[in-house]
Amino acid sequence: MAESPRLTPVEYLDRFFDELREEVRSNPRLAARLVKALGGDVVFEDTAKADVANPYQLVASGSKARFLKVFSSLKLSQLRQVLKENNLATKVDMNGKNADQLVEMLYDRAASKVNERKSSVF
Amino acid sequence: MPATTAAIANLKGGVGKSTTTVMLADGLAHFYGMNVLVIDLDPQANSSQMLLTEQGVQAASDQGKGTHHLLGEFVAGRPAAAAPFIMPNAVSLEELRIAEENDERRGWISSLPAHPQLRLRELGLEEEWYSGRGTPTTLSEALTKYFREAIAPLLPLYDVILLDCPPHLSPLARAGLALADVFVTPTIADSVSTWGTKQFSDWVGKYIAPDLPRRNFVLITRFRDTKYARSVASNLREIYLKDRWFGPTIPESVHVLNAMDRAAPDSYNTFRGKYAGVTGDVRRLAERFTDFISQHTGATWQKVRD
Numbered sequence: 459m460a461e462s463p464r465l466t467p468v469e470y471l472d473r474f475f476d477e478l479r480e481e482v483r484s485n486p487r488l489a490a491r492l493v494k495a496l497g498g499d500v501v502f503e504d505t506a507k508a509d510v511a512n513p514y515q516l517v518a519s520g521s522k523a524r525f526l527k528v529f530s531s532l533k534l535s536q537l538r539q540v541l542k543e544n545n546l547a548t549k550v551d552m553n554g555k556n557a558d559q560l561v562e563m564l565y566d567r568a569a570s571k572v573n574e575r576k577s578s579v580f
Numbered sequence: 581m582p583a584t585t586a587a588i589a590n591l592k593g594g595v596g597k598s599t600t601t602v603m604l605a606d607g608l609a610h611f612y613g614m615n616v617l618v619i620d621l622d623p624q625a626n627s628s629q630m631l632l633t634e635q636g637v638q639a640a641s642d643q644g645k646g647t648h649h650l651l652g653e654f655v656a657g658r659p660a661a662a663a664p665f666i667m668p669n670a671v672s673l674e675e676l677r678i679a680e681e682n683d684e685r686r687g688w689i690s691s692l693p694a695h696p697q698l699r700l701r702e703l704g705l706e707e708e709w710y711s712g713r714g715t716p717t718t719l720s721e722a723l724t725k726y727f728r729e730a731i732a733p734l735l736p737l738y739d740v741i742l743l744d745c746p747p748h749l750s751p752l753a754r755a756g757l758a759l760a761d762v763f764v765t766p767t768i769a770d771s772v773s774t775w776g777t778k779q780f781s782d783w784v785g786k787y788i789a790p791d792l793p794r795r796n797f798v799l800i801t802r803f804r805d806t807k808y809a810r811s812v813a814s815n816l817r818e819i820y821l822k823d824r825w826f827g828p829t830i831p832e833s834v835h836v837l838n839a840m841d842r843a844a845p846d847s848y849n850t851f852r853g854k855y856a857g858v859t860g861d862v863r864r865l866a867e868r869f870t871d872f873i874s875q876h877t878g879a880t881w882q883k884v885r886d
Contacts, residue, residue: 512811512815514815515815545771545808572819575774575778575820576819577781580781
């Protein structure tokens with residue numbers, strides 16, 4: 459990692475943060491994870507929504523309006539990707555459905571899972 | 581400061597309860613010099629096997645040591661005392677063996693082991709208890725009282741007592757949960773374990789610890805770094821168990837699984853040799869858990885190794 463023994467500690471850290479900054483720019487999933495780990499709220503860019511948006515967390519946040527705002531703007535292929543990657547639908551389930559129907563399916567199924575898995579005591 | 585009693589428990593099997601128990605015992609003893617007592621309440625006796633070997637578990641039983649023998653004392657109506665049933669040396673780490681030889685009395689691991697006979701003995705007790713007017717709840721309460729008295733004299737001798745609990749709610753298992761100051765919940769980043777963790781959380785919250793969230797330390801174990809597993813882990817932290825303490829995520833390690841199979845009762849390994857690629861994770865587990873119990877008890881510990 460260290461290429462030159464003449465670098466100061468600050469220069470080493472600058473290099474590290476430069477690398478991190480580059481990775482965050484090119485990897486929206488990592489960026490979202492880092493921002494969340496720091497306690498921040500992730501703002502979804504259109505191009506990154508399908509990669510970053512987590513339907514379970516958006517449902518759990520309690521706002522269906524926000525959920526619809528994030529997912530209604532996705533293309534059909536992106537919605538299919540989100541449903542599949544989150545184990546919320548199979549290809550069979552999605553066949554013949556339009557984008558609106560997929561968004562409804564996404565919300566209903568994510569909400570159902572969250573309700574089943576959340577504690578009923580706490 | 582009396583020992584903190586931690587139940588390592590989840591109603592879902594196969595989530596790494598016994599491995600977590602041994603990792604915690606090794607990590608706390610190695611990095612903080614804590615004296616740790618492991619009480620195995622699971623008749624599968626996996627953590628006992630990892631600490632003592634199969635041969636050691638059988639030898640302990642033959643010498644009258646183990647939770648099944650202590651349960652026999654309860655059945656016989658004898659006074660409650662756990663000390664005679666403990667194997668005082670269950671250290672498998674070379675670094676801690678040296679400490680023991682120097683009699684520093686820091687970093688000791690003792691075992692009150694289980695044996696497969698434990699479940700048979702408990703079943704016999706249940707049959708007898710229920711044939712009168714007893715119920716599972718009254719038996720659980722009687723066992724809680726007995727085991728609490730049995731370990732009370734040991735509390736000043738240890739820093740931490742780890743109760744390795746079985747993945748069910750038998751009267752003895754319930755007694756183990758009732759004895760705990762804090763609860764360590766290992767889980768896996770998959771859907772069935774997530775649901776199992778909810779069942780555990782709901783049951784313990786309702787019947788044992790209404791303040792469970794502040795007493796609950798959650799550990800995601802056997803982690804395989806896939807997109808799906810990352811998503812489930814994130815949902816556990818941010819939705820389902822967002823009010824709990826989380827330890828470091830422990831990666832799945834074939835090496836550790838193998839290393840938990842201790843070669844012989846007189847076989848020792850170095851910490852790094854035992855934990856290899858997850859050495860740093862086990863160190864962070866010890867650090868994070870120590871922070872957790874410090875917050876809970878007000879006690880503080882200094883590291884004796886880095």
